[in-house]
Amino acid sequence: MATDSPPDSVSGVPYYLLNFERALAWLAQRYDDLLDPHERAFLGTFAVLPQASRALLVRMLMRKGTLFRASRLTYDEIGCPLQAAAPIAALGWLNAAPHLTLDDLFALATRAELLDVFSPTLALIPGARSLRKPELLVALRPFYAGADAHESVSRPARPWSAWHGATTDCVYRVDIAPLCERLRLMFFGNLQQDWSEFVLADLGVFQYEKVAFPPSSRAFQQRADVNVYLALHACREELELIESSSLLFEGNEENAAIGDLLARVRAIEISNPWLETRRAKLLFRIGQHGERRQNWRAALAVYEACAWPGARHRRMRVLERSECFSEAFALALQAAASPESEEEAQRVARMLPRLRRKLGEPAVRASAARAAERSTLVLARPQAPQPVEYVVRDHLTCESAPVHYVENALINSLFGLLCWEPVFAALPGAFFHPFQRGPADLHAPDFHVRRAGQFASCLAQLDSGIYRETIARHLHEKAGVQSPFVFWGLLTPELVSIALDCLPAAHLKLWFERLLRDIRGNRSGLPDLIRFWPAARRYELIEVKGPGDRLQDNQIRWLAYCVQHGMPVRVLDVRWAGEVGVEEIPPHATPTVEPAA
Template identity: 70%
Template sequence: MATESRPDFPSGAPYYLLNFERALAWLAERYDDLLDADEHAFLRAFAGLPPASRALLVRMLMRKGTLFRASQLRYDEIGCPLQAAAPLAALGWVDTEPGLSLDDLFALTTRAGLLEIFADETKRAPGFKALRKPDMLAALRVFYEAGDVGDERDENVSAEGAEGAEGAEGAEGAEWAVDRGERDAEVSAFERVAVAVSVSVSAARSSKRPLSAWHAATTDSVLRVVIAPLCDRLRLMFFGNLYQEWSEFVLADLGVFQYEKVAFAPSSRAFQQRADVDVYLALHACREALDSLPQLSSLPGDDTELAAIDALVAAVRRIDTSNPWLETRRAKLLFRIGQHCERRLQWPAALAVYAICAWPGARHRRVRVLERSERFGEAFDLATQAAAAPESEEEAQRLARLLPRLRRKLGEPTVRAAAARPVERGMVVLARPDAALPVEYVARDHLSCEAAPVHYVENALINSLFGLLCWEPVFAALPGAFFHPFQREPADLHAPDFHARRAPLFAACFAQLDSGAYRDTILRHLNEKAGLQSPFVFWGLLTPELVTLALDCLPAAHLKLWFERLLRDIRGNRSGLPDLIQFWPAERRYELIEVKGPGDRLQDNQIRWLAYCVEHGIPVRVLDVRWAEEGPLSGVSAEAAEAAEAAEAAEAAEAAEAAEACDATIVARTAS
């Protein structure tokens, strides 16, 4: 199918059009059997359009939204946007006189333009002119209801507005002024403006109208991209997701993003059947519906919102698929619905959703919701069952913290965990810097010296060394892993069988840690792959000097321990590593340092990494920073100081408990 650009541009076809046509050719080659009649027709018709029309459509598709002012579509290679849009309109792909809602109008118009459009409102209500744009919209929206507003309702609104305005007209002029320094005064003025605005709005309003009906004096036009949903579907089939835009081509051409070239077969693609595309889009629509739920009601437990949640869950469950990847997306969506219910204190709804959700963490959330619902017996039974076979180190850690609390609430004796090696913890008092700097940087500068330099690395260094050593397994051209040239990671990176599918490749990389060959491999990839997108490598932090120093001081045995834990749970273990690393090059040794400023506490993933390092003899410590002028805990009461000290002690104990729980999980997995 011909999709190449014709040489009708004086200086050649623009880069974005060539890239879009390259994507269409790619889709025609790989997805011909999944495209329907409309999509085939689009590919044919697009190739036959005038060059300016093709360029205009792609320009609009690359921008956010589907509504555009013609005055904002001026490009030298396109010329007059209305002339270029005419062939698109003839095909029904673009609407040159779309109806605009009030929200659409506000999104397309500057504040100055809105004051011109609503000049009558400005005259009737002087306070209207002083309102911020969001408040102007709120003041007007109630009088421009979307949907089929009947005449009776229009008359009622107008009558109410007229009645309120009669009292308003006799008000002092000062009462209309908006005091921007006082929010209460602004709200009061906003309410009065809304009353006055109601008088100036015609009872014959409609929910949507062309721009010329909103603003008779305008010389501008608005274009709406009607074909956008079909093009979004094509974009989904090309990228395998909807978060990547057509601009990926441009960013790659400009060198902003560079990608590894994976030699995958033409048969490798994101979707194997059209139904999978439909399922993805259906799940995406449900996710958008979830995002709109907070707009339904500001009150938790409102009947309207509860009904919407029930309908949303039912819609998600009705989506039929046997595709494991799409089942994972469904599980993640259900988990987010459960989280929404928790935030809204809707405990029964949250329980019902978590009960049918297979996303990691759903079982723990069920226990927490049961606890919040004061159903302690059920919570304890489920937590005990989960503790016998935890799904991850994270769940084991949370259950170890939760079970003693449930035992106390049930009046049962608590079972004390076996003591584990504590994490070393110290404190340093430093002068607060004049410039605002992260506390980690201040600690780094304090500790660093010529003989023992300190680097701020957090998650970057260990992840990067792993990514550089294991570059080949990560970017292996396995079926379903890669299917377009703009992937920074394999599609199955977080799949349960990610490691298993590449086990021999990872084993070969880890064997280099035993043979000593790992150093050359890491340095070679550091040079050859520089700048290429990777889910593990932080190019902005890496320098040849840092990598060389790390390889000199980090034992291969410790690298292997870190890499093995990363590979066990990539999603959970890529973060939580200590902030700083200090090297002693002359002694070829190092130490990891987690920095905590005043009021900071260790996060769960940090506690798990600290516990793992302590258990395996990896040098690590926690450093608490206090500011000299404040004292160790100045500015707080004695009770608060004691509480802070107790919290630090609890963190140390929790890290020890986490070590036991993590080791138990590892042993259980190894045994199975």
């Protein structure tokens, strides 16, 4: 759908309108069985509206909010907004005289206009004319109770002309917006992406892999699925409102609001596994809110019924915080025997000794895994602030052993280039539209299982040497195409070539297998730097820690994995010369790496 250098219009049709019409045609073709009469009527009627009217509506849909002043809808390709809006308003899609609350008015009017509108009232407020807009709104609220939807109804909302009698402007409200939001959801499969995706693709900002879209790949297989998504989205927005307004709630009021929200989330009937996953994530967030408010009973009840990864560990933490040590210990033992992930195993290993002490249980000596080599590097503090990783890279690199700052980018990218086909396999529930960076089920528990054969074929190339050709081919053919694994901004043919020369295929395979075991947890935490010795065809991974910095859990897990499999990896603790406890470096001396104590 993208073009290399799109014009501002095609045959006189603005590109944004053309793209919107393509999206409507896509929906009519793929979702006709899920559309109701109002949606079908919109598709048919929109197509026969004057071009200026269609363009104006799309312009408004692409902007934030649903309220617009006509004077701010000036576009060369549309002309007079009043004329363009008339046919849309006649259909009831636009309201040309919506009633505005005080908040609505403040969002639309300038400060100068507000001072004019409220001149008589401002005379009663000392210093009001020097207030900024937010302060002015607060000062006016007591005089206009009912102008805000959350207050009493003594002074109801009113049209723009009633607020500002001297104006010749008018305000439109896009009443068709909810219907169009539903269509946007059906097209993208989410409400995070908007119609600007078309524009970014047309301008060449983003390129997307071309994937087949059989009917089975639709995001929604029945109309009820769309309703479920919107219901879950509304509940999520309500949770965010409660979280942002928690200081305004009394304890019992907030508990009642959370309890009502939780009941509604649980009552939603869901038959779609993908949507059930979304509910699990929302329940997890509700449980986290309970934890933050130290409502242990509510948090525990949510986590017990939540299938989102990490919920079992949160249950242990809540039981421990509420001093139910026996229950926490029993659950921790269960998790230790069968952890859901390396992350949970790591957390449980830390929790069990603490729980044993609290219960008076005998300590169990755990076998300590061999730690990564750790050294201290003393350097002169750079004159200009820059990341410590860059300072170390520049200090260590040399012609015979170049050092690159890669962090999570290199190994993820090599994996993405080798396994391009399985990542972009057109499986049901994976790809819904042409603007996806990766499959929708990327973090689903069965992501690998559903593509196991294809991934196995890719990884088998590491045993035969073919993998180099595959990676080089995808590096060339897919350059710039969006991928959840490939970091195009870092990759160069030279970096990929030296990496494939120096990284053993056996190590690549081990890294890729670990990525596939837990993509959500293992795509991050890799060491910051990689040093190559091209002549010897070897490498070293280096994790850099500046003063006061410490290893994160995901970094510890990656380091342990590398050590376990005999990969060259170490941690460098950087200290700045001249700081307390750090030996000063003589002028012009070469900083050295000293063994850690």
